Amino acid sequence: SEENIVTVRVIDWDHPDRNDFFLASQFWISGEIYKRRADLVGFVNGLPLVFIELKASHKRLENAFRDNLRDYKTAIPQLFWYNAFIILSNGSASKIGSLSSCWEHFAEWKKINSEGERGAVSLETMIRGTCAPARLLDLVENFTLFVEERGGTIKLIAKNHQYLGVNNAFRALTPGPSPAHGRGEKGGRLGVFWHTQGSGKSYSMIFFSQKVLRKLPGNWTFVIVTDRQELDQQIYRNFASAGAVTEPESRVRAGSGEQLRQLLGEDHRYLFTLIQKFHTDRGETYPRLSDRRDIIVMTDEAHRSQYDIFALNMRNALPNAAFIGFTGTPLMAGEEKTRAVFGDYVSIYNFKQSVDDNATVPLYYENRIPELQLTNPNLNADMATVLEEAELDEAQEVRLEREFAREYHLITRVDRLGAIAADIVSHFTGRGFAGKAMVVCVDKATAVRMYDKVQAAWARRIAEMEARLLTCDPMTRPGLEAQIATLRSTDMAVVVSQGQNEIEDMAAPGLDIRPHRLRMVKEDLATKFKDPDDPFRLVFVCAMWMTGFDAPACSTIYLDKPMRNHTLMQTIARANRVFGDKVNGLIVDYIGVFRNLQAALAIYGSASGGGVAAGDLPVQAKSALLAQLGQAIGAATAHCIGMGVDLAAIRDAVDEFRRIAALDDAVEALIANDAAKLRYLSLAADVARLYRAILPDPTANQYNTQRALFAILADKIRALAPVPDLSSVMDAVNDLLDDSIKPDGYVIRATAASVQEAGAGLPDHVLDLSKLDLDALQRRFAQGRKRIEAEKLRGALNARLVRLVRLNRNRMDYLRQFQAMIDEYNTGAANVETFFANLVAFAQGLDAEEQRSIAENLSEEELALFDLLTRPTVELTQAETREVKRVARELLQTLKAERLVLDWRKRQQARAAVKLAIEEALDRGLPLEYTPELFRKKCEAVYLHVYDSYYGVGRSLYALAA
Incomplete structure (x- = not known):
């Protein structure tokens, strides 16, 4: 058949x-x-x-x-x-x-x-x-991708804006009944997909293309067009790492129009090319490359100036293709050719939405223009026109020096660069969040010279700090040593494009590019900079890595190059990626780009959908961050006042003991219930994060005392828990690295309670219930700060209860009772006196439960089996109870000696042997009161317990707890 x-x-x-x-x-x-x-x-x-x-x-x-x-x-x-x-x-x-x-x-x-x-x-x-x-x-x-990255494969699920945006684009393609999809009223113009930089635009391109390939009939080919070789290579790597492209790069990259024609005639899902391949001389018409109707052209950054020149050529070359433009910045008024090829917006996800969704971090700028001023107030706009191309060729560099000879000379003056280099070192080493940084220079020669200047200033900084180390006090020494170690380990490099005769050209002004070029050729500097753990922390560039380069650990851009609009946004967006505790990205402006923010970002005032309110531009003055810190401190202060905390009493205490007592009073008030405690810890964390983000700005000093006070209160609250809060470890490290966060008068070595009770041997913040005198504890409660004592007892009980329940799940009722007491206290149904009394009674009950195995003459693991066999209550005589205990002991001995072999849970035959041993032991030993139905349930319960608790060959939950 x-x-x-x-x-x-x-x-x-x-x-x-x-x-x-x-x-x-x-x-x-x-x-x-x-x-x-x-x-x-x-x-x-x-x-x-x-x-x-x-x-x-x-x-x-x-x-x-x-x-x-x-x-x-x-x-x-x-x-x-x-x-x-x-x-x-x-x-x-x-x-x-x-x-x-x-x-x-x-x-x-x-x-x-x-x-x-x-x-x-x-x-x-x-x-x-x-x-x-x-x-x-x-x-x-x-909308699920598996991406190969350093360290292994990661799984990506689309974010909300990607899911909605890609489906909008997909629907724009699908009104037609055949592979001529989307060729109707829109004429193949699928639209412009504006999702701000850092929000996962390249992955959206993959989601879109993969959905088309899976869901729509046809032999689809995607032509992915960029305008730079570096970006072209990066986008191929993105598609390849996600498994979308499986062919070698050489087989899917079109180096010319003729090669693109050839590749379109073959069977490829993805092709990659540069927009420059669609160039024609004046008056010429670009030849038709393919009449296929199942081609989709996807462009990255579909609005730069060269697209106006080449866009219609793409349409002539591929007249039946559909076009979609992906961009990280909006279209500007006047970019009509872009709109003619791609259509209007199909999806908008702007910078404000991205920040609100925590898809990117906000950007702030800080003007640190050196005293040497530039005479032309329009310099940025004029030079930006020449610098619009990311990579200057030799002719363009000559033009730059010729047309802006005076301004270029001022920008590249040695004394000016030296002043900026010293400021970069001071700023970089004083930041609160120690992210990586980029120094953006006007051209390649200046990037090399700036590297040399920073290296010299760096060495001076290390020498100054080592001199301070000889005379510093013991409290600041660890932080100073950590800073010196970081400075010594920090690697920095120049990353610029290659040029003909560059060694000779650089030698003329006394620069040596050979060691830099050697590193660029021999080392994978991009991977090193992206690795947050690699000591390569500072890079000097002029055009490379400005687009298509994603390094989330980068938090600071030092900008000394005239820029505007698309190019400016693409550059500063290198600092907006989400990473760890990074609060924001910072742009340090040495050239005056942000003197006129509206002019520099005129793109966002355009009439094509990018217009925004003046206060909602994608980069804000750093003063706005300072205002946020003030608001955070105000919120924390208001919360403290609302909880009855007297902050003035702490600040104005006449001596250390009174200050400690006032701090303890504040903690007592702040832990009124779980909601109040967590609210305070959240507010204090906001203050700490914003304070670190502002450093090394001296204006932060006005808030230093308040910030330190909130941090101390938060530390004291966390100290009440028996297990440290590991999420606060990074805060402690940051504190260690910053000498300024330990103001005079706030070094707390002991609390009032610990001073009074050190002789009694009672610990200050962790209670050992096995050695605790409940009568003494109740006296402390009556005489001291009741909420603090209740919080200590609660933490100790919680740790003890978790251990007891893990050993015997029949104790779950204790856990439910404990949680009910906490809920009653948090809702206000019980005051602190009642809560503490309930905790004491509960602790006494746990004492009895913990001693029950001794009273029953059973080990802890035998007691767990005994409880399984007798609970819920089975009516047994004393003799029958003794018989059930014997069954529990003998069953455990048999299983350990004969059945719980290596990996028994993974082998069906071994599992069956354990089940049989349980059934035989219970059948032989259980009294007649166990009906057939009850017997079956007990066999199942015991097997599940053994399966969960015993792993074979002496390994068990009880062995781990011993």
Whole structure:
């Protein structure tokens, strides 16, 4: 008979209603060692595609990631084998990310659809926007990428703006009934896709093309057009690293129009070329390259000046193709040729939306123009016209020097460059956030000279700090040593394009480019600069790395080159990527680019959709950041006053002991409940982040005392927890590196309580319940700060309870009782006196529970089995109870000696042997009161307990706890 091959698909991507969607709540999963319960798991045809972790509305959402999700990925990794995406929410705030996303790349989902529909709360918007059947399958099929990066593969899930924008572009292509899609009224003009720099534009290009290839019939070819060799190579690498392009670069890059014609006649999904290949001499018409109707031309930065020259040539070459332009900045009024080729906006995601969504960080500028002023107030605009091309060829450099001889001489004067170099070193080493930095110079020779000047100033800085080290006091010494170590380890390099005769040309003004060119040729400097852990922290450029270069750890741009509009935005956007604790990107302006912000960014005042309010430009004066710090301090102060904290009493205390007492009083007030405590810690963290972002600006000094006070209070609150808050470690490191954040009078070595009780041997912030005298604790409560004492006891009980429940899950009732007490206190149903009394009674109950194994003459692990067999209550005589204890002991001995072999849980035969041993032992030893149904349930419960707790050959939960 004839063989028929049938493809069976696990998921029907085209018909969502033909799939089975199931949401499991409180879903238990057993890992190799641990057992965990997930809040919500979304299944599609039995595959766990969606993981949802929920927190209480008053809890910090970040805890869902740092505590719960990280634990789940380690304890029950098999739950994530098929995971599509992860949702974290506390109801009012929700974020989505992939299995490999770090916290800063979890993103909000603010709109359900392109019309801007939103739910009543964040979680509703997230669920409806991502988990509706059709949208869920669309996200999994078309908006998920696996990207090869340094250190391994990462999984990317589209952000809200990418999902909506790409689907808008996809719909623009699909009104037609055949591969002539989109050729109707729009004439193949799919539109301009304006998503601001740093928001993932290159990945949006991949999402769009991959969805077209998957969902629309036809033999589609995408021609990706850029205007620079460097950008062309970068965009190929992006597509290749995501697996979209599998062919070698040499086989898919068109070096000429004729080669593009040849490649379009072959079978390629993607082709790459430069816009300059569409050049014609004056009066000539560009020849037709292909009549195919299944070609889509995607251009990156579709509005630069050369597109006006070559855009219509692309249309002549590919008359039946569809065109879409991707750009990071808006179209300007007058760019009509761009609009004629691509159409109007198909999707807009501007800088303000990007910052509001935390897709990028805000940019601020700081004018640090040296005293040597430039005489021509229009210099920036005039020179920017000549510098519009990112890379100057030799003729253009000659033109620059000829037309702007006086201004060029002023910009490149040795004394001016020396002053700027010294300021760069001072600024770079004094920043609060120690990100990487770029120095942007007017040309290649100046970049090399600036490198030499900075190196000399750097050496002087190290010598000055080493001299200070000889006379500094012990408190500032660690910070100074750390700064010196960072300075000594910092690597810097020049990155500029190659040119003919560059060695001789550079030698004329006394410069040596050979060592720099050697590094550029032999080392992968781009990868080093992108690596946040690599000591290559400072790069000198004039045009390279200004577009298509993504280094999230870069936080500062030192700008000494006339720029405006598109080129300016592309340059400064190198600092707007999200990274770790980076609050913002900073542009330090030495040339006066931002003297007239509206003129420099006239592009954003255009009438083509880019117009914005004056205060909403993509880069703001640094004074706005200082204002934010003032607002943050005001909010923290208002919260303290509202909680009854007397900040003046702390500041004005006449001696150290009174100041310590006032600090303890403040902590007592701030921890009135969990919501108040977390609110204060959040406000204090905002103050600390903004303060570091402003450094080394001396205007920050006016807030230094207040900032230090808020930091001390936050540290004292964290110290009440028995386990350190690791998220604050980076703050401590930053504090160590900055001498200025330790003002006089705020060095706290001990608290009043610790001074009074040091002789009694009682620890100040951690209680050891095994050695605790509850009577003494109650006396301290009555005489001291009640909330602080209650917080200490609560933290100690929590740590103890977690350990007890892990060893015996029959103690879950204790955990529920403990949480009920906390909830009652947080809602105000119980005052602090009642809460403390309840905690003391609870501690006494835990004492009894912890001693129960001794009273029952059982070990801790035997007691866990005994509880499983007797709870819920089974009516047994004393003799029958002794018999059940014997069964628990003997079963455990048998399993350990004979059945719990290496990797027993992974082998079906070994698992069956364990089940059989349990059934035989219980059948022999359990009294007749155990009915057949109860016997079956006990066998299942014991097996699950053994599976969760014993890993084979002496490895078990109890061995780890010993």
